[in-house]
Amino acid sequence: xxxxxxxxxxxxxxxxxxxxxxxxxxxxxxxxxxxxxxxxxxxxxxxxxxxxxxxxxxxxxxxxxxxxxxxxxxxxxxxxxxxxxxxxxxxxxxxxxxxxxxxxxxxxxxxxxxxxxxxxxxxxxxxxxxxxxxxxxxxxxxxxxxxxxxxxxxxxxxxxxxxxxxxxxxxxxxxxxxxxxxxxxxxxxxxxxxxxxxxxxxxxxxxxxxxxxxxxxxxxxxxxxxxxxxxxxxxxxxxxxxxxxxxxxxxxxxxxxxxxxxxxxxxxxxxxxxxxxxxxxxxxxxxxxxxxxxxxxxxxxxxxxxxxxxxxxxxxxxxxxxxxxxxxxxxxxxxxxxxxxxxxxxxxxxxxxxxxxxxxxxxxxxxxxxxxxxxxxxxxxxxxxxxxxxxxxxxxxxxxxxxxxxxxxxxxxxxxxxxxxxxxxxxxxxxxxxx
Amino acid sequence: xxxxxxxxxxxxxxxxxxxxxxxxxxxxxxxxxxxxxxxxxxxxxxxxxxxxxxxxxxxxxxxxxxxxxxxxxxxxxxxxxxxxxxxxxxxxxxxxxxxxxxxxxxxxxxxxxxxxxxxxxxxxxxxxxxxxxxxxxxxxxxxxxxxxxxxxxxxxxxxxxxxxxxxxxxxxxxxxxxxxxxxxxxxxxxxxxxxxxxxxxxxxxxxxxxxxxxxxxxxxxxxxxxxxxxxxxxxxxxxxxxxxxxxxxxxxxxxxxxxxxxxxxxxxxxxxxxxxxxxxxxxxxxxxxxxxxxxxxxxxxxxxxxxxxxxxxxxxxxxxxxxxxxxxxxxxxxxxxxxxxxxxxxxxxxxxxxxxxxxxxxxxxxxxxxxxxxxxxxxxxxxxxxxxxxxxxxxxxxxxxxxxxxxxxxxxxxxxxxxxxxxxxxxxxxxxxxxxxxxxxxx
Numbered sequence: 001x002x003x004x005x006x007x008x009x010x011x012x013x014x015x016x017x018x019x020x021x022x023x024x025x026x027x028x029x030x031x032x033x034x035x036x037x038x039x040x041x042x043x044x045x046x047x048x049x050x051x052x053x054x055x056x057x058x059x060x061x062x063x064x065x066x067x068x069x070x071x072x073x074x075x076x077x078x079x080x081x082x083x084x085x086x087x088x089x090x091x092x093x094x095x096x097x098x099x100x101x102x103x104x105x106x107x108x109x110x111x112x113x114x115x116x117x118x119x120x121x122x123x124x125x126x127x128x129x130x131x132x133x134x135x136x137x138x139x140x141x142x143x144x145x146x147x148x149x150x151x152x153x154x155x156x157x158x159x160x161x162x163x164x165x166x167x168x169x170x171x172x173x174x175x176x177x178x179x180x181x182x183x184x185x186x187x188x189x190x191x192x193x194x195x196x197x198x199x200x201x202x203x204x205x206x207x208x209x210x211x212x213x214x215x216x217x218x219x220x221x222x223x224x225x226x227x228x229x230x231x232x233x234x235x236x237x238x239x240x241x242x243x244x245x246x247x248x249x250x251x252x253x254x255x256x257x258x259x260x261x262x263x264x265x266x267x268x269x270x271x272x273x274x275x276x277x278x279x280x281x282x283x284x285x286x287x288x289x290x291x292x293x294x295x296x297x298x299x300x301x302x303x304x305x306x307x308x309x310x311x312x313x314x315x316x317x318x319x320x321x322x323x324x325x326x327x328x329x330x331x332x333x334x335x336x337x338x339x340x341x342x343x344x345x346x347x348x349x350x351x352x353x354x355x356x357x358x359x360x361x362x363x364x365x366x367x368x369x370x371x372x373x374x375x376x377x378x379x380x381x382x383x384x385x386x387x388x389x390x391x392x393x394x395x396x397x398x399x400x401x402x403x404x405x406x407x408x409x410x411x412x413x414x415x416x417x418x419x420x421x422x423x424x425x426x427x428x429x430x431x432x433x434x435x
Numbered sequence: 436x437x438x439x440x441x442x443x444x445x446x447x448x449x450x451x452x453x454x455x456x457x458x459x460x461x462x463x464x465x466x467x468x469x470x471x472x473x474x475x476x477x478x479x480x481x482x483x484x485x486x487x488x489x490x491x492x493x494x495x496x497x498x499x500x501x502x503x504x505x506x507x508x509x510x511x512x513x514x515x516x517x518x519x520x521x522x523x524x525x526x527x528x529x530x531x532x533x534x535x536x537x538x539x540x541x542x543x544x545x546x547x548x549x550x551x552x553x554x555x556x557x558x559x560x561x562x563x564x565x566x567x568x569x570x571x572x573x574x575x576x577x578x579x580x581x582x583x584x585x586x587x588x589x590x591x592x593x594x595x596x597x598x599x600x601x602x603x604x605x606x607x608x609x610x611x612x613x614x615x616x617x618x619x620x621x622x623x624x625x626x627x628x629x630x631x632x633x634x635x636x637x638x639x640x641x642x643x644x645x646x647x648x649x650x651x652x653x654x655x656x657x658x659x660x661x662x663x664x665x666x667x668x669x670x671x672x673x674x675x676x677x678x679x680x681x682x683x684x685x686x687x688x689x690x691x692x693x694x695x696x697x698x699x700x701x702x703x704x705x706x707x708x709x710x711x712x713x714x715x716x717x718x719x720x721x722x723x724x725x726x727x728x729x730x731x732x733x734x735x736x737x738x739x740x741x742x743x744x745x746x747x748x749x750x751x752x753x754x755x756x757x758x759x760x761x762x763x764x765x766x767x768x769x770x771x772x773x774x775x776x777x778x779x780x781x782x783x784x785x786x787x788x789x790x791x792x793x794x795x796x797x798x799x800x801x802x803x804x805x806x807x808x809x810x811x812x813x814x815x816x817x818x819x820x821x822x823x824x825x826x827x828x829x830x831x832x833x834x835x836x837x838x839x840x841x842x843x844x845x846x847x848x849x850x851x852x853x854x855x856x857x858x859x860x861x862x863x864x865x866x867x868x869x870x871x872x873x874x875x876x877x878x
Contacts, residue, residue, distance in 0.1 A: 042811060086732055089805060141747045142747055152695040254693060255583055287520065287524055288521075298516075301574065304577060304583075304584050326579075326583055356524070360526075360527055361527075363528065364527045364529065365527075366478075367476075367528070367545070370817070371476075373815055
């Protein structure tokens with residue numbers, strides 16, 4: 001018996017009411033899904049997420065989950081890689097299989113006309129992967145090529161150092177791609193083991209938007225995902241951000257230095273999250289209006305772009321940022337960044353800043369829901385972090401509820417200019433490592 | 436296998452024609468307007484495209500088109516420096532701009548009821564920019580940092596600049612959009628103001644409004660805000676130096692210690708989509724897919740990544756969206772232990788074999804089906820549709836050409852592809868680039 005829970009969600013723009021109606025469905029097999037029926041274009045965007053991801057790599061097998069996920073599209077059932085892709089091409093559908101730190105991500109886009117054939121093919125890929133040795137070797141070479149390229153990318157050199165220094169031996173401390181040694185050592189048996197451990201139904205989240213109905217999604221999901229293993233191994237523990245304040249220079253011959261910086265952050269379910277979120281927008285959010293963009297780019301011309309990000313991961317929290325500037329000017333860019341950070345921590349935001357930022361954030365929110373693919377992506381993301389469907393109605397009220405007092409208290413509590421650590425890759429003039 | 440293909444095709448053939456809801460008109464001052472309706476969400480994308488890009492720049496002032504794009508966010512008679520974006524943001528929208536060889540475009544994405552405000556501001560900066568020495572000096576540093584980030588710090592981008600400069604012997608497509616660094620450093624107020632005064636005018640612009648709007652409302656607003664701006668009487672005819680017959684193959688090696696793995700980039704001069712004559716471009720679109728589209732099914736992928744392990748990556752690419760001659764490009768990243776010479780010989784053998792052998796009809800049908808489906812998927816992204824029209828209209832195509840294009844793609848035959856391949860794969864019109872980390876790798 002199909003249980004459909006209806007939640008009508010009205011997304012309000014400033015003066016217009018347009019509706020997206022999110023329908024929550026639980027299949028007979030117990031899989032939850034959120035559906036938005038949008039029949040005007042004859043295709044569907046389907047998003048599936050499973051908690052776990054590359055953090056479940058077994059000891060000494062770093063890179064196994066990533067390589068395994070890349071192989072899901074490289075042959076299954078009675079089809080080798082080429083036969084599988086030839087069939088997918090002929091159906092004009094697209095699949096994407098990606099591993100992230102704590103998540104396995106499966107995306108599918110398919111036309112209404114051949115929906116059943118596409119879903120049968122996706123089922124085959126998810127339940128009967130082959131992990132042929134020739135496919136493993138071919139994709140392994142691609143992964144190794146990526147690792148080699150990262151080793152010469154200033155941004156990746158910086159993030160590799162930063163992650164290791166911040167998270168040590170926790171999975172967050174190393175790239176999900178693995179190392180040359182670990183990837184070279186992976187076997188077919190490792191692929192099957194990574195598959196059983198990570199493509200499971202234990203914590204699975206689904207959204208579908210497009211030419212599909214809530215009535216059909218339950219049976220469809222039981223058919224598609226019902227054969228997957230119930231659960232995998234436990235997730236790794238929480239880890240504290242372990243990088244102390246300071247500066248590290250990694251010499252690299254290139255004309256522009258890149259800097260990655262940050263300190264500890266805040267969890268997504270913290271009561272102060274929205275205040276911190278607005279604070280980050282003021283500090284270095286998207287667009288041209290942030291303080292850092294204004295001070296570092298607009299006023300001084302020191303960079304093309306500077307951004308900061310609140311990163312609440314499942315097992316750690318950080319507040320990070322990124323800037324690039326010529327070797328002769330990166331020191332100044334970093335000093336200005338520190339000054340802006342300090343000023344915000346000390347003096348907080350002005351009432352005008354808060355008001356402007358609220359108008360921006362509440363106005364911008366409904367604009368995100370303007371395509372099937374976008375809506376599906378947003379909905380599955382909400383489920384992953386435990387938000388209810390009516391969050392889309394209430395979200396702007398959460399933003400509005402943040403007071404100047406909240407903002408300035410949170411600024412003092414969460415912004416720690418002395419704890420910022422900058423990792424600079426390049427030939428920066430006038431900067432030396434503190435450690 | 437054959438039955439599956441046949442039935443899939445029958446299904447697609449039965450689909451109704453899915454033309455976008457597009458309305459077009461021209462204002463009295465010569466400004467073209469395109470309205471694309473999508474009423475699924477209360478959002479609008481408002482864009483102004485100028486028919487001027489880096490390939491229209493005066494000699495010695497490379498980068499001025501892109502630099503000016505940055506400067507359009509500075510002060511006007513009514514807006515302070517930076518206020519344009521601040522107002523957009525305060526209304527919950529986002530804005531940006533981009534420059535290419537053939538066009539410069541400005542856009543905002545915002546709640547549909549804010550369209551009048553966007554038009555008021557965008558029309559204001561078409562005519563009333565007030566540049567100061569201080570504003571332009573700081574912004575020159577910003578675009579130099581942008582060049583640092585995109586190009587100087589990126590060996591692949593530096594190599595590509597060298598290869599394009601060799602590909603185009605006379606046309607400005609050989610000069611990077613962002614500009615050569617030594618010329619960027621010399622750009623002065625007069626360069627930007629002259630460029631602005633000549634090219635930023637309604638008769639050189641296209642307005643594209645896409646989203647939850649009604650065409651008659653857009654028309655009334657466009658007449659109110661843009662219609663009052665006088666046309667530029669001295670707008671020059673858009674004549675750019677064309678390529679002479681190219682008579683000699685060019686080969687280059689770019690060495691940079693920051694290159695992680697050596698690779699080959701070959702490009703051939705190729706025809707672009709021309710108004711009323713898009714057939715060759717359509718055939719080249721298939722050729723790129725057949726030769727180096729999917730690594731699993733294309734000729735290069737199958738031969739170099741499956742039947743042999745010569746390469747870890749192969750790709751053929753073609754983009755027919757260009758005012759003047761475009762390129763058809765092929766790249767190959769050899770596997771560990773395979774030299775560039777060996778990989779290039781294998782690549783050329785794939786091209787020769789492709790020209791000699793018949794094309795698999797099932798593969799033709801598969802590409803045809805995917806192209807038809809891509810038209811359906813494209814409707815999910817109204818901003819993408821807006822870009823399609825804006826780019827086309829600044830690159831010498833008409834609305835009719837844009838709307839004819841999907842059917843022209845459907846009508847491509849094996850003979851068309853073979854004919855265009857024989858024409859384009861002419862080494863005298865090609866550049867072969869090797870990208871290596873050291874001289875020892877160039878073998």
